[in-house]
Structure formats: C-alpha cells, structure tokens
Amino acid sequence: MDSFKIKAVAKQVPEKVVTNDDLAEILDTSDDWIRRRTGIRRRHVASGLQNTNLCTAVANQLLDKAGVAATDLDFIIVATMSPDYQTPATAAQVQGRLGAKRAVAFDINAACAGFVYGTVTLHRLLQQTPHGMGLIIGSEQLSKLLDWHDRSTAVLFGDGASGMLVANDASESRMLATDLQTFGEDSQAITAGQFGVCSPFSAEKVPAQPAFQMDGHRVYNFAKQQVPASIRRALIKANLTTDQIKYFVLHQANARIIDRIAKQLDVPSERFPQNIAEYGNTAAASEPLVLNDLVEQQCLKRGDLLVLSGFGGGLTVGTIILRY
Numbered sequence: 001m002d003s004f005k006i007k008a009v010a011k012q013v014p015e016k017v018v019t020n021d022d023l024a025e026i027l028d029t030s031d032d033w034i035r036r037r038t039g040i041r042r043r044h045v046a047s048g049l050q051n052t053n054l055c056t057a058v059a060n061q062l063l064d065k066a067g068v069a070a071t072d073l074d075f076i077i078v079a080t081m082s083p084d085y086q087t088p089a090t091a092a093q094v095q096g097r098l099g100a101k102r103a104v105a106f107d108i109n110a111a112c113a114g115f116v117y118g119t120v121t122l123h124r125l126l127q128q129t130p131h132g133m134g135l136i137i138g139s140e141q142l143s144k145l146l147d148w149h150d151r152s153t154a155v156l157f158g159d160g161a162s163g164m165l166v167a168n169d170a171s172e173s174r175m176l177a178t179d180l181q182t183f184g185e186d187s188q189a190i191t192a193g194q195f196g197v198c199s200p201f202s203a204e205k206v207p208a209q210p211a212f213q214m215d216g217h218r219v220y221n222f223a224k225q226q227v228p229a230s231i232r233r234a235l236i237k238a239n240l241t242t243d244q245i246k247y248f249v250l251h252q253a254n255a256r257i258i259d260r261i262a263k264q265l266d267v268p269s270e271r272f273p274q275n276i277a278e279y280g281n282t283a284a285a286s287e288p289l290v291l292n293d294l295v296e297q298q299c300l301k302r303g304d305l306l307v308l309s310g311f312g313g314g315l316t317v318g319t320i321i322l323r324y
C-alpha cells in the first residue's frame with residue numbers, strides 16, 4: 001500500500017477575537033444562548049481581505065516546520081468556500097508567494113467537508129508521485145459571507161486557516177480508508193455567495209445573495225445520520241473498530257452534534273476533541289485546527305490512528321482514517 005506521512009501541521013487565525021458578549025451588543029442574542037445551543041464562546045474575525053494571507057502564513061509555517069524548500073513541493077491544495085477571488089485560486093496565489101514553481105496548485109470547495117475531500121485528492125495525486133510532497137490547507141474567511149444582522153447565522157462562524165504538509169514516503173504512515181458522499185438533492189439546505197446577474201442581455205435580473213442561508217434543523221439531522229454512517233463505513237473498509245481509534249476529529253459545527261455522534265458510536269466524548277468554543281465553525285479549517293491543537297499539546301504519537309470527518313454545504317460528508 002502507498003504511504004502518506006504527515007510531516008507538519010500548522011495554523012493561523014486572525015488576531016481579532018469577537019466574544020459572544022460582543023455579538024450581543026449588535027444582535028438580539030446572548031452568550032448563554034450561543035454557548036448552550038452551539039458550545040461557541042468566541043471566534044476570530046479577520047479585517048480586510050485575508051483568506052490568501054492566512055493561507056500563505058500556514059504554508060510558510062509548514063515549510064519551516066518540515067524543513068522543506070518551497071521548490072520541492074509538488075502540489076498545493078486549498079480547501080475553501082470563501083476565497084478572496086473567484087479566480088485566481090487561493091492555492092495559485094499561495095504558490096506564487098512561496099515561489100513553489102513546481103507545485104500544481106488549485107482550490108477545492110466542498111464546504112465543511114473540504115479538508116477531507118482535499119486530503120483524499122492530495123493522497124490520490126501523491127500515489128502517482130513517488131517521493132512527492134504537497135500541502136493541503138483548509139482556509140476560510142466566513143465573516144465576509146455573513147449577514148451581521150442575522151442572528152441565526154452570524155453567531156456560528158469564524159475565520160482561520162490550518163493545514164498539513166504530507167509526503168509520499170514509502171516507509172511511513174498511511175491513509176487507511178476514505179469515505180466520501182455528496183447529497184446534491186439537499187443542496188439548498190446551506191447556501192452562501194450566490195452571484196447576481198445584471199447582464200444587459202438577460203431578461204431576468206438576479207440580485208447577488210452573498211450571505212449564508214441555512215436550514216439549521218435540516219443540517220443538524222443530516223449530520224447526526226450521515227456522519228456516524230460515514231465513520232462506520234470507513235472503519236469497516238479499514239477493518240478497524242472504534243476502540244482502535246485514538247481520536248475522532250470532527251467538523252466543529254456544533255458541540256451538541258459532536259457529543260451526539262460520540263454517543264451514537266458509543267465512544268467516550270473525550271476522544272472527540274473540541275475547540276469550537278475558541279474558533280466557532282471555520283468550515284474547511286475546522287478539522288485541521290483540531291489536529292494542530294492535538295499535535296501542539298503533544299496528545300499524538302506516531303502510529304496513533306485518527307478519524308477525520310467533515311460535513312456541510314453540498315450537502316457533503318467525508319471521512320478518512322489516517323495513521324499519524
């Protein structure tokens with residue numbers, strides 16, 4: 001079997017912290033409601049157009065930590081639903097800033113499952129590239145997709161970036177299973193960033209609708225059904241049981257969803273690490289932010305098995321099982 005070694009993880013979040021009390025000053029909400037319903041206490045919010053900057057900062061840290069030259073990278077994949085531009089891709093800008101001339105660079109948009117979808121894509125590309133190396137970074141500036149008058153969405157999201165540098169190193173750790181699914185029939189359950197149409201040749205003018213619209217209940221029900229099912233399928237493919245998994249790193253959309261999934265899988269919630277209190281829902285950045293915390297806090301040792309599972313807009317769900 002091929003290998004897939006995580007050589008470094010890194011994160012970058014904007015300095016500005018917005019607490020629930022800060023939000024209660026501009027919206028009809030409260031710290032109590034937000035904490036009870038979501039587990040969120042604060043989030044980091046960027047100023048100006050920052051997605052590419054956050055992402056480049058993560059990329060530079062990853063190269064430093066792994067002791068790798070930018071010119072040795074073969075791939076740069078950025079998972080994002082909130083790029084600074086429709087084109088160029090965030091990954092292409094990062095490639096240019098790093099001077100990673102050899103790297104093929106592109107973005108992937110699978111919303112909150114983007115990091116898992118992007119990691120599977122990088123894995124498949126590296127399989128064709130002996131001794132190859134690549135970056136997969138989840139990077140979001142969701143604050144620019146929010147209607148700050150809409151309390152039902154404005155309290156949920158945050159900005160940040162995190163990712164990993166991965167190498168195809170035949171002697172090292174492995175990707176043990178992947179499970180991706182897309183449920184396009186439910187695509188209107190979460191929308192954001194809809195373009196407007198104002199062409200003089202269009203009979204219909206469509207106003208742009210940048211802000212998030214979400215059917216929270218529908219997404220909640222989707223997550224509680226599809227995430228455990230995806231994790232179970234991945235475990236079966238890898239011939240593993242939940243007992244063999246050190247940590248289940250789930251998309252941080254809502255602490256209640258994570259606790260519920262832990263119960264459904266009959267796994268103690270301590271093995272479902274959470275950092276939603278600090279960052280809110282950062283979509284594609286959320287699983288690597290948890291992974292980065294686990295590494296920084298020295299909770300992982302080489303050989304530990306990890307489940308990463310994301311879900312969100314699309315609707316999408318994706319699970320991978322990795323040996324760290």
Ligand code: ACO
Nearest residue numbers: 029033037111112151152155216217219220253254312313
């Ligand atoms: N502050 C205070 N009250 C609020 C707020 C708020 N910020 N938001 C809503 N309320 C009110 C509602 O108006 C409602 O009031 P009512 O009972 O008088 O009608 C009440 O609180 C309950 O609202 P619900 O929507 O039923 O609250 P719920 O417990 O379902 O929580 C939430 C809402 C947090 C959005 C939840 O449904 C959820 O987490 N859903 C999943 C979302 C998700 O996972 N998204 C991930 C994908 S995101 C992506 O892909 C980018």
